[in-house]
Amino acid sequence: MKTLAIALTALVTICYPAISVAQSCNAWMSSSYSTYRAWTFDKAPGGKVMVHTKATVDGTALGQCPGGCNCGAQHSGRVYSTFTRKSDGYVMGSSNTTGAWVAWGSYISVTNPLDIIGVPGVLYLLSSNESVYCTQRGLFFQGTPTDSILPDIPSYMLVFFDVTSGPTTGHPNVWRQVMYEAHYLSGAVATQVTLGEDFAYTPSTPPCTGTIVASTNQCASNPAITNTYGRWIDTWQISSPASPAGCGIDNVVDHWNDCLQLYVVGAATYGTLTGYTHTDHINILGHITPPSSNGMTTGTRINP
Secondary structure: OOOEEEEEEEEEEEOOOOEOOEHHHOOOEEEEEEEEEEEEEEEEHHHEEEEEEEEEEEEEEEOOOOOOOOOOOEEEEEEEEEEEEOOOOOEEEEEEEEOOOEEOOOOEEEEEEEEEEEOOOOOEEEEEEEEEEEOOOEEEEEEOOEEEEOOOOEEEEEEEEEEEEOOEOOEOOOEEEEEEEEEEOOOOEOOOOEEEEEEEEEEOOOOOOOOOOOOOOOOOOOOEEOOOOOEEEEEEEOOOOOOOOOOEEEEEEEEEEEOOOOEOOOOOEEEEEEEEEEOOOEEEOOEEEOOHHHOOOOOOEEOO
16 A cells, blocks of 8 residues: 655665774764655544554665774664644654664664554644664664644545436437535545546346446546536446347445545545436436436435
8 A cells, every 4th residue: 555655765874983093993883774654544533534654764874994993883763753732732642662673784663563543633743753773873863854744534425416318419318417526524525536447237138239348537537626616527328329128237346445544444444325327217326317306305415
């Protein structure tokens, strides 16, 4: 799963004070370490959001130890995270992870997980202390980033309009357009988000002559994008001439998902549509049209 991540890379000169061989044992080693934070959202009981966070420090020391120097240094990564409510600084939780001591030239990676249940739409801060210690210098790398996190997940969609039209130029059969409005769990409108369909169906009985090709909005190709009001239009139709009359597709299950890979599987769906599309009638959630008067009314709520 791809998650939101922020990285910080630093190049530092470290380790080893001068000893008997003077300058040759000083400043010969360089280290490159990076820090990362990532988080995903999931459903939690009581209308809340589970926030899964990870903070990481990784990297390795570089260099060639001169003869006669003490080359037995070790390094260890340590990560400490706190999760606070921004409005009042209340600490929701904290955790820490310490890595093992290993030879200075080896790669280290230490990740500290912290899971918190948050209120949707409330702003939180993830503060991390991501550091590396050296046996001969103590602390020699430290990142102390703070990231803002606003937990919210797709929750439902509302019908804005539902219109069914008869055959016309470019539409050889009955066709239906519904404008939906996407909302998060907090109730906020999901503006300018990318949406894709998880779409399944079976052929009607009797089936249409020829081959029916489902043209849907997929995250990987031809996604839908909500406007500044969180709205988009979904069209149901058999878009090519077909017979016999009344044929089409049945048992449609159409999940409208947020394409942003920030959500744990199952937490990304705004709404699920069911029904059928025939050449002469279209059924969405039990509303069979034509006539358009049978369509879904403005404000009808559709859940995942």
